[in-house]
Amino acid sequence: MPATESTFWNPKTETLPKEHLRALQAIKLQKLVERAYHTSPFHRRLYDKAGVRPEHIKTLDDIRRLPFMTREDWMANQAEKPLFGDLVTRPQSDAIRYHLTSGTSGRQPLRVLDSRKDWSWIADMWCYGFWGFGIRPTDTVFFAFSYGSFIGFWGAHYCCEKMGCLTLASGNMTTEQRVKQIVEMGVTVVCATPTYALRMGQTAEKMGIDLKKDGKVRRVIVSGEPAGSIPAVKKMIEDMWGGKCGDTAGMTEIGTIMIFECDHQPGGPHIIEDHFIEEVLDPDSGNPVAYGQRGERVVTSFGRGFIPLIRYRTKDLVCKVPHTRCTCGRTGDIYEGGILGRVDDMKLIRGTNVYPRAVEAVVREHAEVEEFQIVITRVDSVQDEITVKVELKPDAGDCWPRLQAKLGKDLADAHEGLRFNVEQAKTGELPRFELKAKRLQDLRPQY
Amino acid sequence: MTTKTDLLGRPLSKDDLELLDLYARLKALSARHDLPPVATANCKQAMVMLWNACNDLALISEEPGCD
Numbered sequence: 001m002p003a004t005e006s007t008f009w010n011p012k013t014e015t016l017p018k019e020h021l022r023a024l025q026a027i028k029l030q031k032l033v034e035r036a037y038h039t040s041p042f043h044r045r046l047y048d049k050a051g052v053r054p055e056h057i058k059t060l061d062d063i064r065r066l067p068f069m070t071r072e073d074w075m076a077n078q079a080e081k082p083l084f085g086d087l088v089t090r091p092q093s094d095a096i097r098y099h100l101t102s103g104t105s106g107r108q109p110l111r112v113l114d115s116r117k118d119w120s121w122i123a124d125m126w127c128y129g130f131w132g133f134g135i136r137p138t139d140t141v142f143f144a145f146s147y148g149s150f151i152g153f154w155g156a157h158y159c160c161e162k163m164g165c166l167t168l169a170s171g172n173m174t175t176e177q178r179v180k181q182i183v184e185m186g187v188t189v190v191c192a193t194p195t196y197a198l199r200m201g202q203t204a205e206k207m208g209i210d211l212k213k214d215g216k217v218r219r220v221i222v223s224g225e226p227a228g229s230i231p232a233v234k235k236m237i238e239d240m241w242g243g244k245c246g247d248t249a250g251m252t253e254i255g256t257i258m259i260f261e262c263d264h265q266p267g268g269p270h271i272i273e274d275h276f277i278e279e280v281l282d283p284d285s286g287n288p289v290a291y292g293q294r295g296e297r298v299v300t301s302f303g304r305g306f307i308p309l310i311r312y313r314t315k316d317l318v319c320k321v322p323h324t325r326c327t328c329g330r331t332g333d334i335y336e337g338g339i340l341g342r343v344d345d346m347k348l349i350r351g352t353n354v355y356p357r358a359v360e361a362v363v364r365e366h367a368e369v370e371e372f373q374i375v376i377t378r379v380d381s382v383q384d385e386i387t388v389k390v391e392l393k394p395d396a397g398d399c400w401p402r403l404q405a406k407l408g409k410d411l412a413d414a415h416e417g418l419r420f421n422v423e424q425a426k427t428g429e430l431p432r433f434e435l436k437a438k439r440l441q442d443l444r445p446q447y
Numbered sequence: 448m449t450t451k452t453d454l455l456g457r458p459l460s461k462d463d464l465e466l467l468d469l470y471a472r473l474k475a476l477s478a479r480h481d482l483p484p485v486a487t488a489n490c491k492q493a494m495v496m497l498w499n500a501c502n503d504l505a506l507i508s509e510e511p512g513c514d
Contacts, residue, residue, distance in 0.1 A: 010503045020455055024505055027454050031508045094514075117514040120495040124503065162496075274505070305510040 004138075007263075007329065009131035013274035014330050018323075021331055025277050026060040028302045033057045033066065035089070036308035042077055042087035043308055063277065068286070068298065069312045071253070075103055075110060084111055088306055095306060099151040100416065101252035104346075104355045107362060107414045112151075112252060113306045119158070121303040122256040126159030126248075128272050129260030132330070133219060133246040135189055137164030142182050144192040144200060147171035150416045152224065152351060153191050155256045156248075165189075175203045182215060189219045193351045194227040194237065198382035201240030212242030220245045223257065224351030229268065229338025236381075249339050253309060254301050259335055266326035266334060273332040275302050279311070280320045283343045292336075294319050296343050315343040347376060347442060349386045352418040356440045362410050363388065368396040368403055371430045378444045387421040391430045400424055454505040463506055470497040470507070478513040 008014040016024065034054040036043040047053065050067040057065070077085035084092065095113035103109050114122065135141065141160045145153040147169060160167040168185060170178050179200055182190060190197065197220050204211050211217065220241050222228035228247035237245040247269055250257035258276045259269035271278045280295040281288055289295035297316040301309040317340045323333050347354045356374060363372050371391040379385055388411065392400065404422045411420040433439075452458055459467070473494035477487065495514050501507045 012504055016455075024455060028508050035510060115514050116491055117495040117498055117511055120499055121502070124499045274503070302508070 004136055006131075009128045010274070014128070014132075014332065016274070016331055018331055021273050022060050024274060026058075029060065029063060029277065029300065030054070030057050032300070032302055032308060032310065035305075036310060039089035040087055040308050042073075042085060043310070046073075060277075063279070063300065063311065066311050069310060071104055071110065071313070071315075074253075075105075075108060078111060079108060084113060087308075088113060089308065090115065090306055098149075099154070099252060099255075100149050101151070102353045102355065102415045102418075103358055105357045105361055107358075107410075109414070109416075110252065112255065114255060114304065115306050118255065118304045118306055119155075122155040123158035123162050125250075125256040125258070125272060125275060125303065126156040127163060129248050129257050130156065130159055130163065130221065132260055132262040132270070132328075133221060134244075134263045135160070135163065135165065135219060135221075139188045139219075140166040140168065140185055141189040141191065142168045142170065142178070142185070142187040144170055144178050144190065144196055146417075148417060150352065151250075151252045151255060155250075156191055156221070156223075175200055176207060179204045179207060179209060179211075182217065183209060183211075186216045188216050188243075189221060190217050190241065190243075191221045191223070193224040194222045194230075194233050195225060195350060195382055195384055197222055197237045197245070198233075198240065199380075201237070202380065202382060204240075211240060215242065217241045217243040219243050221248060222246070223248045223250065225348050226339045226341065229261075247338050251314065253307075253312060253314075254299065255304050258299060258301070259338070262326065262328045262330060264326050264328040266328075268321070268325075268334045268336040268338055270323065270326065270328075270330050270332040270334055271320075276300065278320070278333075280318055283315075291321055291333075292319065294340065297339075315346065317341040317343055345440070347386075347440070349376065349384050349418060352415050354386065354415060354418070358414060359388065359411065360439070362414050363390070363407065365410070366403060366407065368392050368399050370394075370396075371425075371432065372439060373425070373430050374440045376440070376442045376444055384444065385421060386418070387423055389423050389425040389430060391425040391427060394427065454508055459506070463504065466497065466500050466504070467506055470494065470501050473497055474511055474513060477511070 037054045046067055052065050096116050097114040097119050100109040100111045143153050220237050220243050227233040234245045246261040248257045248260045259271050261269045277300040279298040281298050283296040297314040297318050299312050318335045321334050321336045323331050325334050345356055370393040373389045375387045377385050408422045476490040477494045498511055
């Protein structure tokens, strides 16, 4: 059979009987723990403290003997041993890529490095997803993506080059220019956040372009926001573009995607189980939850050599259902409805992670600030906006124009360039708190 | 390569053996320090692509170390 007629990027492991898939995961886990123990001082300390050694990992169930890895521990390790901590297994000089994501507190971002092999693997995981959603070498793929330090669609771009697609980057373009090029080049696949896919659709309307008639887009692949798995949002995107909309999800800590929707779209994305172990646990007890119950994603990744990620608590809320829910033939289980929410208070704004306590850390660097509030809204049904309202101390004087500009810059710098609106509140306008402060208002519609 | 089975203990096919052989040869070239930059860099690029094929097909589970 010619390669392009295959339904699967990797027929051998995507359709492995479940017991074989589990056996493969067990073998990879043993090797991963062995490598991590001997090459990552962070992991060696973690495992020594827990009294577990690589030779204790004999079966897949033994994964539960391993301690969790948390973002907080990772960030503390980076702060203690800048820039990358001793979690990394190789010297910085061995890396070819550097990316970062906003931190959970303050200005310190989470920094990641990738080797040449890691970067190729990152693209390969996207290949599972793109091929699975029907993308082929004959497609022309457009990336509405800024190509900055945020990892975003970087791996997907290289995936398309690897697959042999005509791959269009649009880092420096305006929305109007993007719409124009999509039509002009006969683009068949568009990649964007769900929010931005809608925005491009609205812009096209304003330009007098009917994307369904004037364009050739047959697939819209979204990522970066939970909205990609919300049926109402998908329908809006499909109505605008005339092509099928499919969701993917990944994270900077992994470097790539771990789930993708296949062409059958059974109501959620498949897990790439030959490359990841995705546990779903009760966030409080840490015990596994049954199929069909909500819990926290805890991920183990087999692919990134620079940064071993083993039992990493993602704080994403998911609901796993068996692969038999889908008729495509893949044996990777499904996250029904995609990423359903968060266990913690992190917010996703235009694809960027925002932690309220990180915003507070930046705002509180300015002694003139008396009180503040973070307000998240959705403009024109598509554009997420984040505004920090600031109330000044009575004796702050006429510092506002300078403070407004400085805060806007500092907040953007701490969040991969994300634009924050900074507004002055009147004296006494913002609520005060005696106990647990609630300074964040998320006014976006809940689906 | 002396491996006779994949990670799951299945016999290797002729294609599997060819992929493993290519990967091993490229890895050996990538680890050398006496080749001109044009050879080393391009061998490494090719080697990591072969690593992907062999790794995805459950033929290997290793870090090449010379990427």
